[in-house]
Amino acid sequence: MTKPWSPTDFAAKVIEYYHAHGRKHLPWQNTKDPYKIWLSEIMLQQTQVTTVIPYFERFIQSFPTVTDLAQATDDQVMQHWSGLGYYSRARNLHKAAQIVESEYSGVFPQDPETIETLPGIGRSTAGAIASFAFGLPTAILDGNVKRVLARCYAIEGWPGNGKVLKALWKRAEANTPQQETAAYNQAMMDLGAVVCTRTKPDCTICPLSKHCLAYSNDSIEQYPGKKPKKARPSKSVYWLISIHQDKVLLHKRPPSGIWGGLWTLPEVVQSETTSGDLQTLEPFVHKFSHYDLQVQPLLVTSKADKALVEKNSHTSIMEPAQADWFSLNQLSEIGLPTPVSKLLMKLLEHS
Incomplete structure (x- = not known):
């Protein structure tokens, strides 16, 4: 019977994957600017990388700093977001920029718990900003990471369920290394985006397949559990x-x-x-x-x-x-x- 990965071995394999295959040249990478990292994380919520890139570049060109965004009008912000969808993200982004400007003198806070208090920023996004911008050993749990963890450890159930989400967070925090956290977090997102995909995952090239419980049990399609269906209004x-x-x-x-x-x-x-x-x-x-x-x-x-x-x-x-x-x-x-x-x-x- 296949034994699941230990946290140390899991992290080591993921970081090894990052150095060999991880994405390193996206417009919001190779920077420690928390504003750019935050903007990319918000845009990438429920939106694919290829869609986000032109929006990100146009946004940064018009609003190069958090102060510029804070001083923009609602219409200017919404016009730059138009077509990207989930417009509450843009409204919250604008509100958060104004808070950073007024309460933190335009300097983005470093503490993950403080970051999480800003409009539109949840626990995972705060963790991503803290690790990518400030090098802190904070865990993330976006949709891609949920899928990788659910399959590797055979965590059953829909991630929107509180009990299942708690189990995923417990595993995410246990596996997050104290060193090279940014590399680890980026690789986890990359694995979910390009290898451990929702459909037709390429398990043959996955660095985690050796001890992936879902792979060994030939039950990949069962994880993560699907959201209970309701009549579509x-x-x-x-x-x-x-x-x-x-x-x-x-x-x-x-x-x-x-x-x-x-x-x-x-x-x-x-x-x-x-x-x-x-x-x-x-x-x-x-x-x-x-x-x-x-x-x-x-x-x-x-x-x-x-x-x-x-x-x-x-x-x-x-x-x-x-x-x-x-x-x-x-x-x-x-x-x-x-x-x-x-x-x-x-x-x-x-x-």
Whole structure:
């Protein structure tokens, strides 16, 4: 029967992998700047590296320091984040930068527990910042690391379950070495991202397969446990598109919730629309992580419905909302959700 790795041997194998194969040339690597490391960690949450790279580089070009980010407007931050998704990350990033500026004189705190108090930073992200920026021996437990540990030690159950998460953290902390922690943490993320992948992991090249319990038991697909399935909800909305003198009316979403802080099209319920005066455009479905949004775009063509749009500028189902008219060449300068941007660009192409 295969024996699981001891913490010392596990860490040694992982660090050996880092020196031989670890990723070392990403834009946020080869730096001790906690701001850049923090930004990359937030962007990489639930987002692939290839997607993050251009966003990271553009963000750093516009906001090179935490002070620059703290002094930016909400619209500037959201515009740079537009298309990256999970917009609460951007709002929390902005809030945290303002806290670092006001409470820590623009100097990022080093203590992991203090780092964790900043908006949008959890235990694993705080550990990553502390180890990469300050060389502290702090454990991490992102999705990739959870998968590697769950398989190597055959830790059963969905990681979102409190008991399972506690077991994973216990193993993560036990295995984290006191020396070369940054190399170890980077290699753990790399292993989960490119070797111990969610589907079709390449166990033949994995440095941990010799004592991986899931591999030896031919049960890789069982780990980590899957989230219990629930019926996927959906929501139907009507988007009103009012274009007048090359300007389009947009709403700014409240700070919290879906697309918080972004500019979107006014929404109404079906009973509020005026039959026959709105041009029905092709409907579409936008999939969020936890529900489907069924959108029916309606092009405003009559004075009556233009009045309806104006009314809904202040009493829409997104209330409270800020409304304004934007020239079409301004759309690239404000934060727009991807489906809104695509819809408007499509209309402009055919206008």
